[in-house]
Amino acid sequence: MKMNEKIIRYFEGQMNRSELQDFEQQVNSSPSLKKEIEGCRKFLEELSSTKDLSVDENYFINILPRFRVKLESGKRKKYYPRLAFASALLTVIIIFYLMPDGKIVNSSNTANDLSASEITDYLTTNSSQALLTNLPPDVETKYDSLLDGMIYNELNSDREDFSTASLYDKLDYNTIIQSIDRNEAAMVYEKLKNKKFF
Amino acid sequence: MSDTNVDFDLVKSFTNGDESAFNKIVLKYQHKIYWHARRMTGNHLDADEVVQEVLLVMYNKLKDFKFQSSLYTWIYRITSTRSINFINKRKVKQIFSFEDQPEIKARQDEEIINDIEAKEKLAKIEKILQKIPPKQKEVFIMKNYEQMSYEEIAEVTGKSVGGLKSNYFQAMKKILKLVNENE
Structure with a gap:
């Protein structure tokens, strides 16, 4: 039997007479074992002396009133986990499907269903976030023409001006200068003079 | 009654x-x-x-x-x-x-606790007991403070007497070690 087991049996009072005599002999012949036994005895004695301590009885007087207060406030704030879960789930679903202005987006089928004015409205308010990828070709065309229209509108010009502009892209600087007469040059000069660049 | x-x-x-x-x-x-x-x-x-x-x-x-x-x-x-x-x-x-x-x-x-000496004594014991795993401490406390038998502890904890004895032995072993380290 290991020494620890013997010590525990000793403190538990489980040793018979001869075992006890042998153990006591061992303890008396070993100072370290004696010290170990004394330390443990002291600990168990101290533990026994803390069984009935004098305490502040106010604490015990207040246990019940405090519990009753807690119980009452708990009843008032009753928590319904299932209801909380259901409402959280509903909120997530609503956020997932609806955009801020209440329209369903990100679906090519839905985009097909929208009228031109609805798409224009949507692009006007959400052009920076709009995802035009993965759309069917006819919808892309629809968007393209609508976007073009919005750009012309914004620049106070029409499709013809843009055709001319794209024609000028193909010309070099000298050709453009030569094609401008004196009046046009004076007008451009006046406009540039009055333009605030910064 | x-x-x-x-x-x-x-x-x-x-x-x-x-x-x-x-x-x-x-x-x-x-x-x-x-x-x-x-x-x-x-x-x-x-x-x-x-x-x-x-x-x-x-x-x-x-x-x-x-x-x-x-x-x-x-x-x-x-x-x-x-x-x-x-x-x-x-x-x-x-x-x-x-x-x-x-x-x-x-x-x-x-x-x-009102008494300073008792407070210190209890603090010393609590310090040692806090280093013992809860399940072992549970048996140790029931045996040494409540003087409960293993059978009574088994009724409270729902564990076998053999398991409780093993837990108690482990708790005592640790306490022996901790007490001697503190001495």
Whole structure:
């Protein structure tokens, strides 16, 4: 039997007479074992002396009133986990499907269903976030023409001006200068003079 | 009237809607609940939290109590389980540093014991007991403070006598080591 087991049996009072005599002999012949036994005895004695301590009885007087207060406030704030879960789930679903202005987006089928004015409205308010990828070709065309229209509108010009502009892209600087007469040059000069660049 | 009969009547009255019967049960057992929670958790504030939790469990579950054990055994079982749960939660909190050192120190300093010498003695014991795993500590406390037999402890904890003996042995081994380190 290991020494620890013997010590525990000793403190538990489980040793018979001869075992006890042998153990006591061992303890008396070993100072370290004696010290170990004394330390443990002291600990168990101290533990026994803390069984009935004098305490502040106010604490015990207040246990019940405090519990009753807690119980009452708990009843008032009753928590319904299932209801909380259901409402959280509903909120997530609503956020997932609806955009801020209440329209369903990100679906090519839905985009097909929208009228031109609805798409224009949507692009006007959400052009920076709009995802035009993965759309069917006819919808892309629809968007393209609508976007073009919005750009012309914004620049106070029409499709013809843009055709001319794209024609000028193909010309070099000298050709453009030569094609401008004196009046046009004076007008451009006046406009540039009055333009605030910064 | 025997103690068990008194408890039976109190539980019956409470089940029939008499709230004052619950108060009487609490007044009868609150010291025992507190001291078991205190020895398990190792300080007053944590013990107080466990006490309030135990009372809430008692209040909610007393209606289902069927007197298959004594009322005291039932309350003791709730206190023990709640204390172990509390210790485990506290350990997690400390690992993830949800509680900082001054906060822990403040909790340990809160006290209801009047006598300074007794306070110091208890603090020394609690310091050692806190280093023992909760399940081993539970058996050690029941044996040494409550003088319960292994059979009685088995009724409270629902564990086998063999398992309890092993837990007690492990607890004693650790205490022997800790006491000698502190000497």
